[in-house]
Amino acid sequence: MTDASRASGDFPDVSAAEAVELVRSGAYLLDVREQSEWDAGHAPQAVLVPLSELAERLDEVPTDRDVLVVCHAGMRSMRASAALRRAGHRAVNVEGGMLAWRDAQGELTSDSGAEPSVD
Numbered sequence: 001m002t003d004a005s006r007a008s009g010d011f012p013d014v015s016a017a018e019a020v021e022l023v024r025s026g027a028y029l030l031d032v033r034e035q036s037e038w039d040a041g042h043a044p045q046a047v048l049v050p051l052s053e054l055a056e057r058l059d060e061v062p063t064d065r066d067v068l069v070v071c072h073a074g075m076r077s078m079r080a081s082a083a084l085r086r087a088g089h090r091a092v093n094v095e096g097g098m099l100a101w102r103d104a105q106g107e108l109t110s111d112s113g114a115e116p117s118v119d
Helices: 003-008 016-024 035-040 051-060 075-086 097-103
Strands: 028-031 066-070 090-093
Touching: 016 066, 016 097, 051 075, 066 075, 066 097, 075 090
Parallel strands: 028 066, 066 090
Antiparallel strands: none
16 A cells, blocks of 8 residues: 555555564554354455444444455455445555465465365
């Protein structure tokens, strides 16, 4: 995200590689996939709020900082980031979702103890 996009309120997609770096620097990562997808593999720094629950859980998403939104391949997170922006959040979509996150060498963990997977 550029300073110009922040100033204008226009938050374009960010690449997964950029998102990995932003999260390493402390950015907030919101995962909008379903619980089963999360359990199989997710970024350790992420917070899970499935898209199906987002409207009821908006108060859990910070409004005072940028929010990177990720899903499996980028479609749900694109919808979620648009909805968050309409609700006053500073949200941006992670282009390509967790598939791109994995390919960009983003860290993954699983809740099952098995090898993390986002396929």
